[in-house]
Amino acid sequence: MIPIFAVVGHPNKGKSSIVATLAQDDSVAISSASGTTRVSENLVVSVGVSHYTLVDTPGFQRPASVLKWLQQHAVSADKRQDAVKKFVNDEDCKLKFPEEVQLLTPIINGAAILYVVDGSRPYGPEYEAEMEILRWTGQASMALINPIENEDHIQSWQQALGQYFKLVRVFNAMQADFEKQLSVLEAFSHIKEQWHATITGLIVEYKKIRFQRQEESLQLLVELLTKLCAYQVSQRVLSRSQAQALQAGLETRFLKDMRNIEQQCHDALKGIYRYHNLDSEIVDLQLEENLFDTEKWILWGLNRKRLTAAASMAGAATGAAVDLAVAGSSLMLGALSGGLIGAGSAWFGADKIAEFRVKGQPLGGFEARQGPIKNRNFPYVVLGRYLYLATALRHRTHARRDSIQIGEGDLADRIAALSSKEQSDLHEALERLRRQQGVEELRAVLEPVLVAAKT
Amino acid sequence: MGLMVGFVVGYGVLSGDSLGRVNLLFLLMLFAFVPVIGLIMSIGFIVSGGGRGLAGWILELPILPPRLTVEILNLGLSGSRKSWLFYQTQVLALSFALGGLLVYLLLLLGSDISFVWRSTLLEAADILPILRVLAMPWWFWPEAQPGLDLLQQTQDYRLSSQTANPPVLGQWWKYIFAAQCTYNLLPRTLMLLVARRRYERAMSAPSIRQGQGQPSRNPLNRLSEEAVLAPVVDAIASPYILLDWAKSPDFCQTHISSVIGAPAEVRVIEPLPLATAADNAVTTQSLLVLVKSWEPPLGELGDYLHSLSGSQQKFILPLDWGEGAVKPITANHLNEWRRFCGSLSDWQLLQLDESP
Ligand SMILES: Nc1nc2c(ncn2[C@@H]2O[C@H](COP(=O)(O)OP(=O)(O)O)[C@@H](O)[C@H]2O)c(=O)[nH]1
Ligand SMILES: [Mg+2]
Numbered sequence: 001m002i003p004i005f006a007v008v009g010h011p012n013k014g015k016s017s018i019v020a021t022l023a024q025d026d027s028v029a030i031s032s033a034s035g036t037t038r039v040s041e042n043l044v045v046s047v048g049v050s051h052y053t054l055v056d057t058p059g060f061q062r063p064a065s066v067l068k069w070l071q072q073h074a075v076s077a078d079k080r081q082d083a084v085k086k087f088v089n090d091e092d093c094k095l096k097f098p099e100e101v102q103l104l105t106p107i108i109n110g111a112a113i114l115y116v117v118d119g120s121r122p123y124g125p126e127y128e129a130e131m132e133i134l135r136w137t138g139q140a141s142m143a144l145i146n147p148i149e150n151e152d153h154i155q156s157w158q159q160a161l162g163q164y165f166k167l168v169r170v171f172n173a174m175q176a177d178f179e180k181q182l183s184v185l186e187a188f189s190h191i192k193e194q195w196h197a198t199i200t201g202l203i204v205e206y207k208k209i210r211f212q213r214q215e216e217s218l219q220l221l222v223e224l225l226t227k228l229c230a231y232q233v234s235q236r237v238l239s240r241s242q243a244q245a246l247q248a249g250l251e252t253r254f255l256k257d258m259r260n261i262e263q264q265c266h267d268a269l270k271g272i273y274r275y276h277n278l279d280s281e282i283v284d285l286q287l288e289e290n291l292f293d294t295e296k297w298i299l300w301g302l303n304r305k306r307l308t309a310a311a312s313m314a315g316a317a318t319g320a321a322v323d324l325a326v327a328g329s330s331l332m333l334g335a336l337s338g339g340l341i342g343a344g345s346a347w348f349g350a351d352k353i354a355e356f357r358v359k360g361q362p363l364g365g366f367e368a369r370q371g372p373i374k375n376r377n378f379p380y381v382v383l384g385r386y387l388y389l390a391t392a393l394r395h396r397t398h399a400r401r402d403s404i405q406i407g408e409g410d411l412a413d414r415i416a417a418l419s420s421k422e423q424s425d426l427h428e429a430l431e432r433l434r435r436q437q438g439v440e441e442l443r444a445v446l447e448p449v450l451v452a453a454k455t
Numbered sequence: 456m457g458l459m460v461g462f463v464v465g466y467g468v469l470s471g472d473s474l475g476r477v478n479l480l481f482l483l484m485l486f487a488f489v490p491v492i493g494l495i496m497s498i499g500f501i502v503s504g505g506g507r508g509l510a511g512w513i514l515e516l517p518i519l520p521p522r523l524t525v526e527i528l529n530l531g532l533s534g535s536r537k538s539w540l541f542y543q544t545q546v547l548a549l550s551f552a553l554g555g556l557l558v559y560l561l562l563l564l565g566s567d568i569s570f571v572w573r574s575t576l577l578e579a580a581d582i583l584p585i586l587r588v589l590a591m592p593w594w595f596w597p598e599a600q601p602g603l604d605l606l607q608q609t610q611d612y613r614l615s616s617q618t619a620n621p622p623v624l625g626q627w628w629k630y631i632f633a634a635q636c637t638y639n640l641l642p643r644t645l646m647l648l649v650a651r652r653r654y655e656r657a658m659s660a661p662s663i664r665q666g667q668g669q670p671s672r673n674p675l676n677r678l679s680e681e682a683v684l685a686p687v688v689d690a691i692a693s694p695y696i697l698l699d700w701a702k703s704p705d706f707c708q709t710h711i712s713s714v715i716g717a718p719a720e721v722r723v724i725e726p727l728p729l730a731t732a733a734d735n736a737v738t739t740q741s742l743l744v745l746v747k748s749w750e751p752p753l754g755e756l757g758d759y760l761h762s763l764s765g766s767q768q769k770f771i772l773p774l775d776w777g778e779g780a781v782k783p784i785t786a787n788h789l790n791e792w793r794r795f796c797g798s799l800s801d802w803q804l805l806q807l808d809e810s811p
Contacts, residue, residue: 012751012791032787033682033794034751061754064726099754121749122777124702126726152777 003188003195003202004042004053006106008134009116010127011035011059014146017173017399018116019043019056022181024274026398028056035059040102048205050198055111057103063129066100069093070136080136084108104137112192113141114184115165116173120149123160131164140192142167144184166191173399182206216272218450221386222442224265228382229433231258232371243358243368250370251356258373262382266389266406273393279403282385372436379430384411387450414452422448459554479572479609482631486555487589490639493548497541497646542650549647552639559635563628570627571611579606590630592637599629683797684790689808692768694719695741700756703745707774710781711745714807718743726755741768743805748773748788752795760802770805771796 007015011034020028023045029036040057060066066087074083087093088105107113113134117127134141143165145157154170161168167187171180182203189199233254237243262282270278357369388409396404415423422445429445432438439445562568572582586601593599608623697708697718708721719740742763746756763769773792775782784806796804 010750011753032791034791059751059753062726062758064755065758068727118749121747124747124750126750 001194001198002051002053003192003198004055004106004111005114005188006040006055006057006103006111007114007116008057008103008107009059010118010130011061013059013116013118014148014173014399015059015116016056017397018114018144018146018171019054020399021173021176021397022184023054024398026275026277026401028398030399030401038099038102040106042106047202048209050202050205052198052202053111055106057106058099060103060130060133061099062097063100063126063133066093066097067129067133069097070133074136081108081138084133084137100133104133107134107137107139111139112188112195113137113139115141115143115161116146117143117157117161118149119145119147119151119154119157119170122153123156127160131161135164140188141165142169142184142188142191144169144171146171146173148173174397176397177395178206178210213272214451217269217390218443218447220265220269220272221383221390221446221450224262224386225379225382225430225433225446226439226442227261228258228373229379230372230436231261232369233257234367234369236367238366240358240366243366246368247356247370250368254370262385265386269386269389270393273396274398275393275396280389280406281403282406374434376431376434379433380411381408383430383446383449384408387411387414390450414449417452418448463554477568477570479570479627479631480574482570483589483634486631486635487638490548490552490643494642494646497544497548538650538654538656542647542654545643545647545650549640549643552635552643556632556635556640559632568625568628570625570631571609572606573611579603579610582606586630589634589638593633596629596633599633601630682794684793685796685799685802685804687789687793687806688770688803689806691715691743691770691805692741695743695770697721698742698744699723700759701745701747701774703747703774704776704779706779707745707776707781711772711774711807714809724759726759739765739767741770743770743772746771746773746792748775748784748792751791757795757799760799769802771802772805772807774807 007019009015012032016028016030016037020026020030023043025043025045028043035058037056037058040055043054043056045052045054070080070083070087073086074080084104085108087097088101088108094101115131115134117123141164143161145154145161145168147154147170151170158168169184169187171184185199185203185206189196189203192199231254233250235243235246235250237246259282266280266282270276270280359367359369385406385408389404389406391409392404392406415426418426425445426449429439429442433442574582580603583601583603583606586606590600605623605626609627693716695715695718697711697720699708699721701707702723708718712718724744742765744756744760746752760769760771771792773784773788775784775788789806793804796802
């Protein structure tokens with residue numbers, strides 16, 4: 001039997017948010033306008049091979065009148081559930097109390113109850129009617145206190161709810177982390193004996209999926225770095241001057257393509273974490289600055305020694321020596337003034353982001369080519385942004401509707417947190433990527449920094 | 456490339472000295488010993504799961520055009536780079552074997568090769584057992600088996616002028632041919648098939664699944680954007696009756712009185728029974744319904760407001776409070792009430808203007 005939970009409560013207390021978070025589905029309608037959820041909606045949540053159902057319901061609108069109706073139709077305490085059954089099937093009630101009929105129907109059909117209240121506002125006696133109605137259904141139930149604005153009134157709620165519900169949990173719809181989400185399921189496996197085995201299986205699947213997502217995002221990162229570091233566009237024409245004239249166009253196309261590749265990869269990452277309607281924006285005003293900011297290397301842990309080591313392992317120490325000389329001079333400038341750093345970086349960045357070349361072709365004609373990006377900082381920028389998004393996604397819940405501003409994040413700290421071997425492996429790998437040399441174990445090299453980013 | 460190298464090396468060894476004499480032992484080295492070592496290394500790579508074969512090392516050399524390198528790098532995307540390199544190594548080795556064989560056959564056809572062997576230490580009787588063991592795989596081909604007679608006749612001393620008769624010297628060709636096929640061509644073909652299988656498997660391994668769209672949700676639960684927002688007023692026609700739907704604490708009424716004057720009467724309202732609400736219809740005084748700003752307007756409240764059907768001025772006042780004091784109402788909550796009020800025909804939304 002598939003476990004089914006109806007999420008019920010007052011309007012605007014985060015019912016839909018909790019459904020979105022638990023179902024890890026960002027297409028659930030959430031709105032600051034009450035009454036957005038008008039009809040109950042079943043969401044089959046597939047977790048690996050297991051399933052369960054969440055029902056998002058409209059909020060209670062007329063609990064006092066409904067309780068009164070029920071009281072008039074239940075002759076004795078043992079007939080209370082029958083009265084609720086009668087209520088949801090009564091044509092007159094369907095017209096007068098559409099929301100309550102909608103929300104009680106799944107419960108009468110066997111759904112367990114997740115009752116949601118707002119822990120940032122005081123408990124009031126006006127909640128008693130709806131809690132009493134829920135008790136009449138005779139279903140297993142748990143109360144979730146959602147601290148929407150603050151946690152000021154959690155205690156008074158716990159006391160009040162404790163009289164109606166066996167289980168009371170604090171559950172922040174917007175922030176509940178993975179463990180917290182599982183603990184709600186876990187708690188339920190204890191109060192509904194028939195579901196115990198299924199829910200235990202669900203929890204195992206959730207953990208598996210979480211691991212799988214990490215593996216998938218690692219693979220995606222490997223793809224992104226390999227692809228972007230090697231990307232180039234070219235075009236063939238008849239004369240050298242025609243080829244030269246292509247420069248501006250090719251550069252535009254090249255940058256656009258690069259951006260698209262990164263964007264697609266970010267979207268795929270969101271897909272892995274089941275975000276389908278999430279906007280993210282790369283704050284890439286700094287791209288050029290980042291690329292040519294020699295100080296960044298130092299920040300990323302590429303001190304002189306490392307830089308030389310990474311470069312010589314990657315096969316060419318001479319380039320590194322030149323780069324180092326530049327890094328050194330910019331460091332000294334850094335000590336002088338911010339304005340001077342700007343000048344120093346700009347000077348360093350005077351060459352193009354990506355190399356533009358025109359080459360004669362063996363069979364006649366010329367080829368103009370843009371890319372790949374040779375800049376040492378480039379793989380770091382791409383990596384930093386990806387890690388930023390991955391971390392944001394992992395710490396987010398599907399109830400949030402804001403967008404993500406992808407920055408470079410705290411790449412330096414993340415790299416610093418790695419072991420010294422892991423650091424030099426990473427630097428070497430990125431250096432090799434930049435030089436268009438293959439990296440055998442890129443996946444294994446990237447894994448530590450991705451995993452570290454997620455704790 | 457392998458074909459060429461195989462061809463050149465094969466030619467180098469087979470063309471022999473000025474008399475066209477070829478050292479049998481070198482040939483065996485080239486056509487049996489080296490391939491077998493290479494084969495063992497390849498199998499080692501398969502077993503250890505690592506390695507990328509010769510092709511991997513060649514890629515490290517700066518001899519490939521950059522475009523090809525980039526393409527090969529892209530292979531790394533699907534995680535199949537390693538098996539691709541391994542496959543290429545096998546292609547290389549097989550074409551090397553084919554090149555060697557080809558040049559061998561060509562020389563057999565177009566030139567007279569004299570197979571001889573030289574050794575300071577070894578006697579014909581010493582070498583024979585080794586050659587016999589090597590020849591075991593083609594036991595079914597008697598003409599290609601080594602014999603003591605032949606071996607003795609083909610031993611060569613550079614200083615002696617005595618030369619065995621040429622036809623005898625050529626008789627080794629079958630043996631060499633069989634050795635090439637057995638120790639080089641056949642195993643490499645097998646390895647190539649294995650490598651190919653591995654590569655194909657790596658290619659078909661599931662790649663990243665792209666995010667698939669979600670089924671669209673019930674349209675009834677879509678947000679309706681066309682809601683009318685009621686204007687906010689800050690004055691009320693006195694005298695007024697305060698209908699306390701919020702069961703507010705005393706400091707709220709004190710606060711209200713201080714801003715808009717004291718009400719003529721205060722009634723605490725229960726959602727039920729609705730019948731008593733009808734009493735309010737008879738009065739001509741303004742009505743002010745006090746509600747908790749943070750609780751969304753329920754159907755219950757709507758029912759109550761509808762029951763107040765008199766023609767006097769009617770106001771809703773959402774108020775926020777906590778810790779013994781009235782607080783400013785949040786924008787979200789205000790909007791919620793403006794929407795609600797906008798859906799009612801004869802109710803106005805009141806907010807207390809506290810500026811002096
Ligand atoms: N800050 C914050 N806002 C929340 C939380 N839960 C819900 N909300 C907001 O409250 C409003 C109503 O949420 P919704 O899930 O649609 O409530 P429902 O009417 O009970 O389904 C939305 O604007 C949510 O963004 C929370 O835990 N924290
Ligand atoms: Mg909702």
